[in-house]
Amino acid sequence: MMTDPIADMLTRIRNALQIERPFVDIPASKIKVAIAGALQREGYVWDFEVLENSPQNTLRVNLKYGPNGERVIQKIYRESKPGRRTYQDLRSMPEVLQGLGVSILSTSKGVLSNREAKQQGVGGELLCTIW
Numbered sequence: 001m002m003t004d005p006i007a008d009m010l011t012r013i014r015n016a017l018q019i020e021r022p023f024v025d026i027p028a029s030k031i032k033v034a035i036a037g038a039l040q041r042e043g044y045v046w047d048f049e050v051l052e053n054s055p056q057n058t059l060r061v062n063l064k065y066g067p068n069g070e071r072v073i074q075k076i077y078r079e080s081k082p083g084r085r086t087y088q089d090l091r092s093m094p095e096v097l098q099g100l101g102v103s104i105l106s107t108s109k110g111v112l113s114n115r116e117a118k119q120q121g122v123g124g125e126l127l128c129t130i131w
Contacts, residue, residue, distance in 0.1 A: 101131025
């Protein structure tokens, strides 16, 4: 049994980036698909797809690299953990690396980046930080 599936997803992405894999396969769930969608909208991954398998579907995330093979994702960090949840409202939402990075939040309007959450005027649980 896994206690923190989001941390497992981020660790799999981090490990795949270390060995320069073109994609990473992750056990799928709705929250992981939503996080992958936010990463794609912000330009940190090429795309993602859900592969139909039994007994559990698999989320395949195609990782993005620069023209010379440099990683687009330098750091990916889990903020809110099962033992210590972290919430951000609209006014206290941090700016990651003065706008160069992005935070992913779980809001009442779905999983959004901090930029999208500010545009929509919502706050929520701070899931992870990427730069």
